[in-house]
Amino acid sequence: QLGNSIQILGEQLQYFENSRNEFLADVSHELRTPLTYIKGYSDILAKGKVSNKVDQENYLNIINKEASRLTFLVNDLFEMSKIEVGKFELNKEITMINELIEKVVSNLIPAARKKGLDIKADYQADLPEISVDLERMEQVFYNLIENAIKYTINGQITIRSYLKSDFVIIEIQDSGIGIPSEELPKIWERFYRVDQSRTRKTGGTGLGLYVVKQIIESHHGNIIGSSTENEGSTFTIFLKL
Numbered sequence: 001q002l003g004n005s006i007q008i009l010g011e012q013l014q015y016f017e018n019s020r021n022e023f024l025a026d027v028s029h030e031l032r033t034p035l036t037y038i039k040g041y042s043d044i045l046a047k048g049k050v051s052n053k054v055d056q057e058n059y060l061n062i063i064n065k066e067a068s069r070l071t072f073l074v075n076d077l078f079e080m081s082k083i084e085v086g087k088f089e090l091n092k093e094i095t096m097i098n099e100l101i102e103k104v105v106s107n108l109i110p111a112a113r114k115k116g117l118d119i120k121a122d123y124q125a126d127l128p129e130i131s132v133d134l135e136r137m138e139q140v141f142y143n144l145i146e147n148a149i150k151y152t153i154n155g156q157i158t159i160r161s162y163l164k165s166d167f168v169i170i171e172i173q174d175s176g177i178g179i180p181s182e183e184l185p186k187i188w189e190r191f192y193r194v195d196q197s198r199t200r201k202t203g204g205t206g207l208g209l210y211v212v213k214q215i216i217e218s219h220h221g222n223i224i225g226s227s228t229e230n231e232g233s234t235f236t237i238f239l240k241l
């Protein structure tokens, strides 16, 4: 009996050790990519060899975009560690949710354009204000819209907001690769990625949706994902007034 338990415990520890090592490898990879861009382009600019104003601007934009990506990744890691140690507190403020979504969209438009994707916004104009943690909610929209862009090859992304009974509902719909139904329940798990080889190419730590779900639930809200393979996915957030 005891021998058996020790063996199971050993296997579990081995499992955690493996996933921790994999996690560290993923995180290093994720950090290295934007850092390489930032270092590379800032080196070129610092040497003063780029006289063309358009090129200078392009390089600065790349640096800026990669720095934002780093910020959001580090935020995910930070949020995750706070969730783990039970130090997750909200700093709520009354806000117009449409404005917050629009702020995130404008940050991600360059990434969408690069892939030839259109982001369509369909917001209910007279949505009542709600009380949310601004930074965290921004992170939620960033993670979801970034995923929509990442996992869509062509077509468009539609973002809707509307009021239904006493819920503000936000939908992020893409026309992307979709998620197989047997995988759908697992996407909320920490580090979970549907297809390791597929997501390797697109990058990703498997942390995004885990953090999203924790943030939404800490606001006493709900989030559901629905998806059809090769057709697209929709993530729907319910926030109580």
Ligand code: ADP
Pocket (backbone or CB within 6 Å): 143, 147, 148, 151, 174, 176, 177, 178, 179, 187, 192, 193, 194, 195, 199, 203, 204, 205, 206, 207, 208, 209, 210, 233
């Ligand atoms: P990642 O950093 O890998 O994107 P997430 O936690 O955000 O991690 O997502 C977990 C997995 O769920 C992803 O690796 C991807 O396989 C799948 N996924 C998330 N969003 C979408 C989407 N909009 N379309 C298709 N697959 C998605």
